[in-house]
Amino acid sequence: MLYKGSCHCGKVAFEVQGELGGAVRCNCSICSRKGALLWAVPHEKLNLVAWGDDLGRYTFGKGSIAHRFCRTCGIHPFAEDVSHGNERSAYININCLDGVDLTTIEVFEFDGRSA
Structure with a gap:
């Protein structure tokens, strides 16, 4: 499925291809402050x-x-x-995706503070 997303003002916009099966809530020092829910995809699936x-x-x-x-x-x-190479990932903040009902997305907790 193709998802479209952007920042609040729309100056940064993107598309991402994949199946959104769940998201991660990371408790590291930056993710917890941002309140991000992250969906990992292969980097080549992200198109700015x-x-x-x-x-x-x-x-x-x-x-x-x-x-x-x-x-x-x-x-x-x-x-x-x-990193460079074929195994790169992009981590999409699903809060920035258009038309996604966040109440239907399973959220997994990740202990980024200990990683």
Whole structure:
């Protein structure tokens, strides 16, 4: 299924292809503050439609994940592995997807603080 999503102001927009079977709520220091519900997909399934100079990048700790955000409205629509290769993933914040009934999505807890 094709999903469309964006930040609040729409300057960062994307499409993602896949089956949304569930999402992860991570308790790490950034995800818990953002309130993100993350859906991991192969990176090639994420297609940026609009971003320009508005797509910001934040890394911390080991620097293995680039947390992406809109420089205009501040919303974090996705994150991505910074490694190179075929096994890269994108982590879609399903709160930023259009037309998804979040009450129907199973949420799994992940202890990112201990990882």
